[in-house]
Amino acid sequence: MPSVLQPRVGAKESRGSLLERWSFGAALGVLGGIAMLLLIAPTVIVLVTSFTNAYSLKFPPPGYSPRWYAALWNDSPEIVAAALLSLKIAAIATAVSTVLAVAAALALSRRREAWARLLDSIFMSPLMLPTLALGLALLMMFNLMNQGLSPTTLVIGHVAICAPYILRTTSASLMQLDPVLLESARSLGARPVFVFRTVTLPLVMPGIAAGAFIAFMASFDNVAISLFLSDARSEVLPIRMWHIIESSLDVRAAAASGVLIAATIVLGLVMERLAGISRHLR
Template sequence: MSDPAKLKSAGSAPATSVARANRGRALERLSFQTLIGLLGAIAAILLVAPTAIVVVTSFTSGYSLKFPPPGYSSRWYEALWNDSPELIEAFLLSLKLAGTATVLSIVLAVAAALALARRREAWARTVEAVFLSPLMLPTLAIGLSLLMLFNLAGSGLSFGTLVIGHMAITAPYILRTTSASLSQLDAALLECASALGASPLHAFRTVTLPLIAPGIAAGAFIGFMYSFDNVTVSLFLSDARSEVLPLRMWHIIEGSLDVRAAAVSGVLVAATVVLMVVMERLAGISRHVK
């Protein structure tokens, strides 16, 4: 007959091994989560810290860009509003440029997405890759190549060349988000509309467009913001009469380190945060850029 003590010891050994394995997995999982959390925190600090420093510096009471500020005041925001007509003019020009480029990009990108989204042929994927190539190419190369193209064409530089250049960098964002929305669209809805006698234009206006509108809006918002603060393309394609806000700020910082540049940055940061919250509520940007 077996010894009861030996049976009890043999039965508890597997349980002890399982408990040790569970503790090991839990410790490994905790270590992994701690490491990922630490890396995420470092990344967040590196991303947010420059913006936070600029915003804090914009409230300095001094006459130069210095961190930490010797004191705090809203004087530079008041100077931005009362004594900076050139910055306000550049801001309005940037709004006009980004708005015009975004509207024209919506027309072209939506048309391209409708033509390419549901096609699986090799030529369609090639054409789509060409349309999306500005997302991968350096904007410095895009600006220089467009400048050379306009010089060869003999068209010179103007507000129109700026619009064309900004369309080249904003349309891919709208194409990408619109294509993503179209890929999630149920084809049966269009088949039902066609079976009920709707023309292709009527089906697009009443079925397709309302369903893909959030994707279009998300891409348009991203493209607008990218166009508004773009420096490189504007640097190559603007003339003396078309100095947009990013270029004006560049010249201010390069020449005199004027604190108004930090005040402009503070306004832009606040406006961007507000617009992001509004667009997330209306269009769900995060759902369309994954």
């Protein structure tokens, strides 16, 4: 920027404009700082609380010990079982929705026709709609069809909320793909399936992986659908934790949260490295 165009700083600057600049910077810094603190502090507080040696969720804790992690591991078979079920449901739902959503992304991402745009926004709609309504709707449909609830019905509900994430990230990656690459592969005689396997898939893999990871976490965390679609014998982890926090405020909930936070941070950092999830969330 040529210096003649810069407003002149220093002695000539009036007191009013200095105050003006200062107040803007201060407002931005203070509010942004509060936002940053708010993003981090709750997680830190839960982590610290989970190492308490007391029976209550007092903060700061009177003393520290890993006792609640031991209690979680040794005498909470119901929490461990719920966690394993959640992992299983999330894994299956993610796998199924990855296949469905990647296929749909291949079909829709480059199309500008009205039907394709409409279909795309329909597929994205579970992200905007209250999914609780969808959970209830699915429950009523299964009831009317005399179809009892099972892990399968749970997976069906979860696929509906997982697919949009994978569709979004895969479509975005496909749109960034240079069509010349596909063209040259085709003109060199490669068949469509071969082009897909050797050119398209490797290039959009980070997008698919990022979407699958976000979908997995969304399914693992889902309450709105599971609330209606899990049968009496299968309770998923977030609902188990919801019951614990709602009824007894058991400190084991803090330990379970600590495990989840640690797992999220580790997986999140690994996936950021491999697939750049933050790029795909914007």
